[in-house]
Amino acid sequence: MAFIGGGNMASAIIGGLIANGLPASQITVVEPFEAARDALKAKFGIDALPTASAALAGQDLVVWAVKPQTFKDAAAAAAPHTAQALHLSVAAGITTDSIAQWLGTGRIVRAMPNTPALVGKGMTGLFARPEVDAEGQALIERVIGTTGQLVWVDGEAKLDAVTALSGSGPAYVFLFLEAMTQAGVDMGLTAPQAYQLAVATFQGASELAARSDEPASVLRERVTSKGGTTYAAITHMQQAGLPQTFIAALRKAEARAQELAQEFGR
Ligand SMILES: NC(=O)C1=CN([C@@H]2O[C@H](COP(=O)(O)OP(=O)(O)OC[C@H]3O[C@@H](n4cnc5c(N)ncnc54)[C@H](OP(=O)(O)O)[C@@H]3O)[C@@H](O)[C@H]2O)C=CC1
Numbered sequence: 001m002a003f004i005g006g007g008n009m010a011s012a013i014i015g016g017l018i019a020n021g022l023p024a025s026q027i028t029v030v031e032p033f034e035a036a037r038d039a040l041k042a043k044f045g046i047d048a049l050p051t052a053s054a055a056l057a058g059q060d061l062v063v064w065a066v067k068p069q070t071f072k073d074a075a076a077a078a079a080p081h082t083a084q085a086l087h088l089s090v091a092a093g094i095t096t097d098s099i100a101q102w103l104g105t106g107r108i109v110r111a112m113p114n115t116p117a118l119v120g121k122g123m124t125g126l127f128a129r130p131e132v133d134a135e136g137q138a139l140i141e142r143v144i145g146t147t148g149q150l151v152w153v154d155g156e157a158k159l160d161a162v163t164a165l166s167g168s169g170p171a172y173v174f175l176f177l178e179a180m181t182q183a184g185v186d187m188g189l190t191a192p193q194a195y196q197l198a199v200a201t202f203q204g205a206s207e208l209a210a211r212s213d214e215p216a217s218v219l220r221e222r223v224t225s226k227g228g229t230t231y232a233a234i235t236h237m238q239q240a241g242l243p244q245t246f247i248a249a250l251r252k253a254e255a256r257a258q259e260l261a262q263e264f265g266r
């Protein structure tokens, strides 16, 4: 298989594949940025190519891990060498109609992964065009399955929702971690203590939610003793409009995904 673009997201998927036994020798990467090529060599022993070439011919699967802004140019360079392959794109916003036009094939799956894929805890939304058969979908599941969980969506527009929720989502969690750590420091904890408390709280609460049959609202109520500390904090958050702000923020991310399709699509 080949990767076009060898940055953050490509490294996350390559890391999962290698950890699950795929030899690095079976992975070809095209990456114009020298420092990124050096990182691939150091991390995985992969000698990435600086430009697309005939070395891409005969690949079963080509993973597109370039930024939306550079997809069209990267496709123009690689398309002549990849006509036979199944294609997997992780680019935010870029529609499979655009990709099909650039590559001259409709055998495309669009994915929206997230960076916890780096530690095997990724969450990926997938959409397959009708041209992709069951065998192709199974291959994609084997590849993405090495990075964590996956879910297929039945309409391509839903991938913009996946992008807003789980694709960008780790950044929201990190923002909360930053704020909780700051609050801990303000209250007299050391920064490492506050950070450990915040990270462990997210880990524990997420695990509890994942294992519970009850909705998050019930789990929240169980923490919220009447007239207690949690009540004081949650009431402040609700009065400050935090839930509505959060929902509106995700809609901004969804809208930006739609804009990317307009700006950088065909
Ligand atoms: N980061 C994230 O959390 C997520 C990202 N994505 C998507 O993944 C894609 C990649 O993002 P990310 O990995 O963060 O970005 P990176 O910038 O880390 O990686 C993209 C790499 O592609 C290289 N590149 C640029 N042009 C070409 C080309 N013509 N041929 C081959 N490679 C090229 C870039 O080099 P150079 O720097 O020189 O331009 C860069 O190293 C994006 O489309 C993004 O929407 C999806 C889900 C989550």
Ligand SMILES: O=C(O)[C@@H]1CCC=N1
Residues within 6 Å of the ligand: 092, 163, 167, 168
């Ligand atoms: O911010 C972005 O555009 C990409 C897509 C999802 C996460 N990072």
